[in-house]
Amino acid sequence: MTQIASDNVENPDVPSAVFESLDPRTGEVVGRYPVDDAAAVQTAVDSVRAAQHAWGDLGFAGRKQHLDRWRALLLRRFEELAGVVCAETGKPLDDARLELALVVDHLHWAAANAEKVLRRRKVSSGLLMANHAATVEHQPFGVVGVIGPWNYPVFTPMGSIAYALAAGNAVVFKPSELTPGVGRWLVDSFAEAVPEHPVLRLATGFGETGAALCRSGADKIAFTGSTATGKRVMATCAETLTPVLVECGGKDALIVDTDADLQAAADAALWGAMSNAGQTCIGVERVYVAEPVADRFLDMIGERARTLRPGGEPGADLGPITMPSQVDVIREHIDGALRSGGRALVGGTDSVRPPFVEPVVLTDVDENADAVAEETFGPVVVVQRVRDADEGVRLANTSEYGLGAAVFSRSRGEQLARQLRVGMVAVNSVIAFAAVPALPFGGVGNSGFGRIHGAEGLREFTRPQSVTRTKFRIPLNPMSFSRPKSTVRHVVRLLRIFRGR
Numbered sequence: 042m043t044q045i046a047s048d049n050v051e052n053p054d055v056p057s058a059v060f061e062s063l064d065p066r067t068g069e070v071v072g073r074y075p076v077d078d079a080a081a082v083q084t085a086v087d088s089v090r091a092a093q094h095a096w097g098d099l100g101f102a103g104r105k106q107h108l109d110r111w112r113a114l115l116l117r118r119f120e121e122l123a124g125v126v127c128a129e130t131g132k133p134l135d136d137a138r139l140e141l142a143l144v145v146d147h148l149h150w151a152a153a154n155a156e157k158v159l160r161r162r163k164v165s166s167g168l169l170m171a172n173h174a175a176t177v178e179h180q181p182f183g184v185v186g187v188i189g190p191w192n193y194p195v196f197t198p199m200g201s202i203a204y205a206l207a208a209g210n211a212v213v214f215k216p217s218e219l220t221p222g223v224g225r226w227l228v229d230s231f232a233e234a235v236p237e238h239p240v241l242r243l244a245t246g247f248g249e250t251g252a253a254l255c256r257s258g259a260d261k262i263a264f265t266g267s268t269a270t271g272k273r274v275m276a277t278c279a280e281t282l283t284p285v286l287v288e289c290g291g292k293d294a295l296i297v298d299t300d301a302d303l304q305a306a307a308d309a310a311l312w313g314a315m316s317n318a319g320q321t322c323i324g325v326e327r328v329y330v331a332e333p334v335a336d337r338f339l340d341m342i343g344e345r346a347r348t349l350r351p352g353g354e355p356g357a358d359l360g361p362i363t364m365p366s367q368v369d370v371i372r373e374h375i376d377g378a379l380r381s382g383g384r385a386l387v388g389g390t391d392s393v394r395p396p397f398v399e400p401v402v403l404t405d406v407d408e409n410a411d412a413v414a415e416e417t418f419g420p421v422v423v424v425q426r427v428r429d430a431d432e433g434v435r436l437a438n439t440s441e442y443g444l445g446a447a448v449f450s451r452s453r454g455e456q457l458a459r460q461l462r463v464g465m466v467a468v469n470s471v472i473a474f475a476a477v478p479a480l481p482f483g484g485v486g487n488s489g490f491g492r493i494h495g496a497e498g499l500r501e502f503t504r505p506q507s508v509t510r511t512k513f514r515i516p517l518n519p520m521s522f523s524r525p526k527s528t529v530r531h532v533v534r535l536l537r538i539f540r541g542r
């Protein structure tokens with residue numbers, strides 16, 4: 042992600058800056074990509090806009106056929122894409138495969154369900170308009186700009202791309218500067234599977250390229266990334282009143298009740314906290330465990346955490362920290378937690394050995410410490426003792442974030458889940474909701490707003506159009522200058538009779 046030269050690698054006749062994408066495990070250069078400026082972004086938006094009409098005209102069944110072809114291609118070249126993900130993020134091969142498996146299922150769901158969710162449907166025309174037929178149809182916006190992060194460089198943007206395309210939109214995708222090769226692969230594979238409809242294009246570069254996409258006249262921006270950038274994206278989109286979907290970070294909590302299956306809870310907490318080296322927006326960053334079972338839970342999670350090893354080999358338990366600057370944030374959170382009186386049950390400040398961080402389990406940390414309040418985005422979990430699960434819920438809800446959460450309880454799982462101020466909860470598991478395509482995905486508060494996935498995720502990329510059609514004329518038409526004086530009085534009388542009870 043260093044800007045290096047001013048040769049356009051795609052078209053040597055058009056000079057522009059290029060940047061390098063690096064393998065975070067080794068620092069090796071894995072690709073060079075153009076830094077697209079505002080003019081290049083505009084060209085991409087204009088070209089997909091021209092192609093969008095034919096894509097929209099295909100209808101749901103036609104688009105499904107094409108998206109199914111793309112899905113089949115993704116499955117055929119699954120290992121190749123997993124390799125690109127590993128090279129740019131450093132994550133272990135099986136983690137990359139798991140990410141792609143979820144993507145394939147989401148792409149299938151979006152294509153298979155778009156018609157049912159979005160097609161024109163009749164609605165009741167109500168008492169006053171009984172002589173009209175009323176319908177609502179969800180029409181595509183046109184062009185959707187998708188701005189994605191690096192941590193799940195396929196799964197996260199595809200939560201917008203697949204659903205936006207299924208709804209009939211064209212898309213310009215701006216991947217993170219750390220994972221442009223993954224973006225390139227996705228866009229090229231779509232072009233290979235669906236050559237007759239060039240409705241997915243790439244814009245690579247840094248934050249300015251993303252900002253140019255926000256200003257390009259795209260009809261909606263779907264942003265996934267940090268809360269700070271989300272606010273900047275919103276401010277830019279406000280200039281043109283461009284609607285925006287904002288999926289930001291989280292500080293997800295896991296609640297362990299006294300009657301929980303403790304082995305399962307410890308296993309899930311550890312996986313939720315450490316998989317992808319903790320670089321998961323819905324990763325477990327805090328655990329609130331009820332006092333009567335806290336010692337046993339801490340023993341279990343500590344014992345298992347000590348066996349996990351980070352590394353660059355495909356079979357490592359966790360990979361490197363992909364974004365070098367995050368290492369300092371992780372170190373500061375651990376230091377701050379220990380300074381505030383917290384204890385390190387596993388690891389500590391010495392666990393930070395860039396580009397890797399060994400698992401760290403902290404406990405008894407001040408609730409105001411950054412390790413409890415801010416997104417750490419590393420293999421660090423804070424386990425706090427609480428009187429009972431209800432106190433755990435109360436503390437979980439003090440966060441300014443509200444993305445996901447998990448509850449382990451045999452008797453009260455769903456009851457506790459409903460009290461959590463978050464967009465998604467897994468009961469007796471972690472992260473499960475992200476793998477259910479029919480479930481909307483998104484948060485509240487500093488975690489953003491709007492939803493990807495599910496029916497809500499399809500509707501997110503459409504604007505409802507409402508239509509009324511006069512079925513027959515009635516003598517009592519109040520919406521005419523030629524209405525008799527008594528008409529409105531009759532309408533009010535009718536209202537009193539039928540709506541006055």
Ligand code: NDP
Pocket residue numbers: 188189190191192193197215216217218219246247248249250251252253255265266267268269270271273274277288289290291321322323364416444483488
């Ligand atoms: P960033 O916020 O740094 O970047 C996200 C994207 O925004 C990148 O493509 C970035 O480009 C681009 N960008 C940066 N500045 C601007 C700007 N001014 N205008 C428009 N676009 C801009 O996030 P990360 O890539 O570091 O991703 C990690 C974050 O993403 C974490 O906070 C994580 O929790 C969150 N996340 C949220 C998810 C969710 O669904 N809620 C899912 C996955 C991650 P560039 O990379 O070139 O700077």
